[in-house]
Amino acid sequence: MSDPDILLQLRTGREHKALVKLYAHLPKVERMVRNNNGTRADAKDLFQDALIILFGKAKEEGFKLTCSIGTYLFAICRNRWQEELRRRGRFAQELETAPDEPADLAELLAEEGRFGSAERALRSLGDKCLDLLKRFYLLKEPLISIAKSIGLAGEGAAKTRKYKCLEEARKRYRSLLAQTSVAQPQHP
Amino acid sequence: MRNELILLELADGYLRGELNAIERAELEERMRTNPEIRELVEDHRTLLGGMQRLALRPAVDKAYRSYRFGKWAPGIGGAVVAAMLISGTALLMTGGHETSDPTNTELIPAALDTIAPAATEAPSVAPAEEVRHTQQVKHDTVIMIMRNGVLTPIAAKDTVGKGTLRTVKTVPITASSPAELKQRMDSVRRAGATEQGIPAKAIPKDSLILLLDGAVSPRIE
Structure with missing residues (x-):
């Protein structure tokens, strides 16, 4: 299933298969979180939140991705985990950024944080x-x-x-x- | 409170696009001049956003279960509910005269002799010498599915709109006493799990019986 197909299915109420497919990106997030003072449960919560963000965005008129869905989900998780680490007051190690990570996530994440x-x-x-x-x-x-x-x-x-x-x-x-x-x- | 209620109704209608042009312009003007009203509308917008997230969550949770299950039983599509069928046949011995099904007595004559009548429900009239054994056949079937990593007995609602129900494994178990049945069903449970690539944890002896009674749902990681 290609990225545009997945977005289309998320948009048109046939989301189940697409969402199941998207969980294939969970292990990578799990690795990132577990290597940085988090648990599997943290990773699952983080990832499910990212899925909800993507899901909600996909339903918005005119939503366009500037990178692959996998990168997008990971970038959301990475940014939010970074924020969580800062909140916990840990030595805020900088989590590695993917080269094609979208740069304009800050506003989205602030809003989604409020949601x-x-x-x-x-x-x-x-x-x-x-x-x-x-x-x-x-x-x-x-x-x-x-x-x-x-x-x-x-x-x-x-x-x-x-x-x-x-x-x-x-x-x-x-x-x-x-x-x-x-x-x-x-x-x- | 009346005024606040009207204001919130207005904000609600505004955000949901239900106001006419005049009402909209009026509210926007009030938002420009009054920070409290601006904040109210903004907060309400956020709550509606939170509401949307609430609406999307069940689909995301459901997909997670399918994803976990897909990993648990590779080759079986996530949308398909696969079932593990465990069936146990208990041959409970009863000492007594009446033989409801005489053919059964002949099926396992050897086993009958070895069973101690103590484990049976003796009828009120105890036979003196010639004891004829009657067997009662109890047949239990439980279909279980993985739900969030937990093996749970299937319910009718699980079969709705989920594709085909497949039997992964059918295991008939025969035992000569209830205790032996318990033991065998337990071991079959473990064997069945292992064959499907699940590292099965050792589970307490009685757990399958409890499971059949719906009393517990054992966790398989």
Whole structure:
């Protein structure tokens, strides 16, 4: 399966085979992480995050890769592992860079770092909130039908519940940001 | 709270492209002049991004399981669920008069003589001299799949949309007592694993029985 084929499948909802194929790049990331104070579990988390970034990007209109998918995934992992090592306060050894690594990853990684924190904040919400938000934002279920199925009085009540959940998520996201060294979002 | 709710609804609609041109221009103007509103919209955008990641994660996890399984059983495509079939036939001896299936008694006459009647469920009326043995045949089948590196009994949902179910190995086991059956099934479990190139860990003697009962799922690294 060629890179354009993989991107096409990721874009068009036939992602399973493509994703399985992409895991072939995991061992290399595993080596890099394990040679630099990390575990296999660290490598898996790192790599799965990179896959999610690629997956999300592939769904964006007009996404173009300037290098191979393998290089792209590895570059994301390498950069994020470097950042993790700095965060852990270890002697920050410079991880070897691939010659064709894309140079413009910094912005992408800063943004994805924030998305990652937001994801963790959302995950940390109670099941009720997460269920409501998933139904509304991912399954595109109308508020009125969500209200019915979770036993709320009506659309207004569902809207209020959704607001409260989002407020809580935002609060948790903010406190996660404060904990990590991930740069605060810059507002121009 | 009312105002905050309306503002968040506005930000939500803005980011999801649901506002009309006038509403959009209005909100953009407020964002320009009010840093708090700008921050609210930016944070909401980030939360929606986090939501998208949440949506993509299950596919990535599922692919990981297929990838691991593909490595575990080379040659079997990742999308295919392969099954390991272990079947044990327990020949439990019962002392008693009634013989529900007389042909079975004749199948293994030699074995019958060696079985101590103590291990049996004796009927209420104990025979005095002529003891005829009846055998009960118990047949257990468990189909297991690798799930995240763990060998687990297959569930109906595992067979949906996953391609063909293939039997990798079928092992009939015959034993003359429940204890022996346990032991043999255990060793077959290990043998089956080794034949498929898995470095099998030694597992506790009872584990297959527990596994058949659904009580445990042993881990094979």
